[in-house]
Amino acid sequence: MKIYIRDGLIVDKAAGAQVVDTDGLVALPGLVDLHTHLREPGREDAETVLTGSRAAALGGYTAVCAMANTSPVADTAGVVEQVYRLGQEAGLVDVQPIGAVTVGLAGERLAELGAMAESAARVRVFSDDGFCVHDPRLMRRALEYVKAFNGVIAQHAEEPRLTEGAQMHEGDVSQRLGLTGWPAVAEESIIARDVLLAEHVGSRLHVCHVSTAGSVEVIRQAKARGVQVTAEVTPHHLLLTHELATSYDPVYKVNPPLRTASDVEALRQGVLDGTIDIIATDHAPHTSEDKECEWAYARPGMLGLETALPIAIHVFGEQWDLISERMSYAPARIAQLSGHGHPLTPGNPANFTLIDPTAKWAVDPHGLASLSHNTPYAGMTLPGRVVHTYLRGVQTVENGKVTK
Amino acid sequence: MKHLLSAGDLTAAAATEILDIAAEMAAVQGREIKKLPTLRGRTVVNLFYEDSTRTRISFEAAAKRLSADVINFSAKGSSVEKGESLKDTAWTLQAMGADAVVIRHPASGAPYRLANWVNGSVLNAGDGTHEHPTQALLDAYTIRSRMGRIDGLRVAIVGDVLHSRVARSNALLLKTLGAKVTLVGPPTLVPQELGDVSYDLDALLPDSDVVMMLRVQKERMHSSYLPSAREYSRRYGLDGARLRRLPEHAIVMHPGPMNRGMEITPEVADSPRSTIVEQVTNGVSVRMACLYLLLGGK
Structure with a gap:
């Protein structure tokens, strides 16, 4: 198969068009990550917009949404524009900033959501990710307020009073290890409340990193009732379980925590039946000081950009329609990235990635493009290698190497 | 090893x-x-x-x-x-x-x-x-010295099991050595996942060979695990009356440091049944x- 590109768009065979021969590789629409932590500004020792963009391109992404929990927090037009500009300068993926819902992620008063929406960054997704917008009145107001510019609130669902000091999934393993539990109900109760709030005010709600079987069920019921709710799951919640904490190696510490095998099964089912709309990485780079320490003192989070697609292939097989929908079309729709998430047909932007699904590769934490090395998949052999990636017709990855 | x-x-x-x-x-x-x-x-x-x-x-x-x-x-x-x-x-x-x-x-x-x-x-x-594995080993040693064996003994571990490293190690080790271990306390402080559980200390006492009391920290009252110290000691504290419900041969253990008056009364702590100093x-x-x-x- 051949793909013809002119002026950044896919075209019918035409004179003067750039020709890309897929050469037996699988062509997928450029992936879109709705949930990425790029750490800049503030923690450039863990990741920068540039290094994160490289990791994204190598993972087959053409757009990533950068979470707001930077330092300073992305709660003003100034900060979101800075992140947006850094993304443009890196030029490997479109970096779409997410704005904070509340000032300083403090959960007390609304940030200037309208100013961020009208800024050069054109923010449409707002999230206090890392923290839950737990005050029900504030959450209600946020859901209502963003309707003016068709925004969406992406909720980190975690009832804080039920997770004080929480270190891992509450269950038999946490009891055995003496680590304070993060009960499933702390997530499910917030999602249940939020779908009711979204229904009440007629707003859109997006649920970040759904991790429990109960949450899938709550969302399934809400969707059946017609609530405008979308949901995401991370690759690690589709594959890993809380048993991994037995080593006390904080590379497995993440928020929400790794759950049980039956949760993993329910999440996979949710992806298959559409209850869960998207797979998002929650790519969370951390320095070795923040991970090579005691479990309780380590920061939660794992790398994800370069392993997400291989894990999706590992879990779901070569279901390219499903993977395109969950990792490109649907996240682009939710984030309202009109230039992304389109099939490779003439007239659409030439955002795509070519992968070799038969190639197997062993994950080497120091072989990844991210500045940090906190991948939970070290030593695992995963299927599917990104060979080339194109952003608006410009090659960002060539033979498995970033072009800049 | x-x-x-x-x-x-x-x-x-x-x-x-x-x-x-x-x-x-x-x-x-x-x-x-x-x-x-x-x-x-x-x-x-x-x-x-x-x-x-x-x-x-x-x-x-x-x-x-x-x-x-x-x-x-x-x-x-x-x-x-x-x-x-x-x-x-x-x-x-x-x-x-x-x-x-x-x-x-x-x-x-x-x-x-x-x-x-x-x-x-x-x-x-x-x-x-x-x-706290060496605490469990010294407790096992103490039980064996006093009772002559561990296999087949009925051991009640009483108190704040949830926050107790002593309880976790003892539950594991004593089970390995053949004892029947029951974890006892209010449901807020006794997780289901670590072994057999009872919320009724009085019912268990006549059938216990070893009662191991755990320290209950005062701050547990502030995070709603317990209504009050007084209610805790009334329901789960080991006092003279409860001591007399134990079989003749039963022993009372405590890893220390004790909260006298909270989980154990001085009468019990200082009785000949107590192994606290031996531990x-x-x-x-x-x-x-x-x-x-x-x-x-x-």
Whole structure:
């Protein structure tokens, strides 16, 4: 198969068009990550917009949404524009900033959501990710307020009073290890409340990193009732379980925590039946000081950009329609990235990635493009290698190497 | 055996060997010259990130009686207060040639992390709310000395099981050694996942051979685990009346330090049924046995 590109768009065979021969590789629409932590500004020792963009391109992404929990927090037009500009300068993926819902992620008063929406960054997704917008009145107001510019609130669902000091999934393993539990109900109760709030005010709600079987069920019921709710799951919640904490190696510490095998099964089912709309990485780079320490003192989070697609292939097989929908079309729709998430047909932007699904590769934490090395998949052999990636017709990855 | 991190790592045979060697060590303690040359030239570091008078002194006495060189490293007033990480501290100890590191740490699992970073043996002397395996061994030793056996005994572990490293280690070890363990306390403090559970102490007492009382910290009242100290001691405290419901032969244990009047009354703590002082004595012998086995005395 051949793909013809002119002026950044896919075209019918035409004179003067750039020709890309897929050469037996699988062509997928450029992936879109709705949930990425790029750490800049503030923690450039863990990741920068540039290094994160490289990791994204190598993972087959053409757009990533950068979470707001930077330092300073992305709660003003100034900060979101800075992140947006850094993304443009890196030029490997479109970096779409997410704005904070509340000032300083403090959960007390609304940030200037309208100013961020009208800024050069054109923010449409707002999230206090890392923290839950737990005050029900504030959450209600946020859901209502963003309707003016068709925004969406992406909720980190975690009832804080039920997770004080929480270190891992509450269950038999946490009891055995003496680590304070993060009960499933702390997530499910917030999602249940939020779908009711979204229904009440007629707003859109997006649920970040759904991790429990109960949450899938709550969302399934809400969707059946017609609530405008979308949901995401991370690759690690589709594959890993809380048993991994037995080593006390904080590379497995993440928020929400790794759950049980039956949760993993329910999440996979949710992806298959559409209850869960998207797979998002929650790519969370951390320095070795923040991970090579005691479990309780380590920061939660794992790398994800370069392993997400291989894990999706590992879990779901070569279901390219499903993977395109969950990792490109649907996240682009939710984030309202009109230039992304389109099939490779003439007239659409030439955002795509070519992968070799038969190639197997062993994950080497120091072989990844991210500045940090906190991948939970070290030593695992995963299927599917990104060979080339194109952003608006410009090659960002060539033979498995970033072009800049 | 390289490290002693969890009581759950011990087979019945391994645990019994430790108890048997502890008995030999105890015999030496009755002699005029208490010191053995076994670990001469070996270095044992006591790395204590939490204040703990009794456990630290017990380990120090154990190592010294085996002729080891002992270095006490307490987090207070050390490089740790200046922000040194556990990993950097581990490298320092490694560079000093520590053959064994005895670690007490407020974070569960810290000894597991340390074991990745030092070549010597790591002994868990209590990590967060996880485990305290030498406490379980000395408790098992005490039970065996008093009752003549452990296999088949009915043991009630009473109190704040949720936050107790002593309870976790004892539940694992005593089960391995054939005891029937029941965890007792209010549902807020007794997780279901660690073993058989009862919320009714009075019902259990007549059928218990060993009652192990756990320390209940006053701050548990502030996070809604308990309504009040008074209600707790009324429902789960061991007083004279409850003591009399126990079978004649039953013993009462407590890992210390006690909250007299909270989980145990002075009448019970000081009764002949109580093994509290013996537990401390046995601690030294058991820790000698552990150091001896880990440091290749055999």
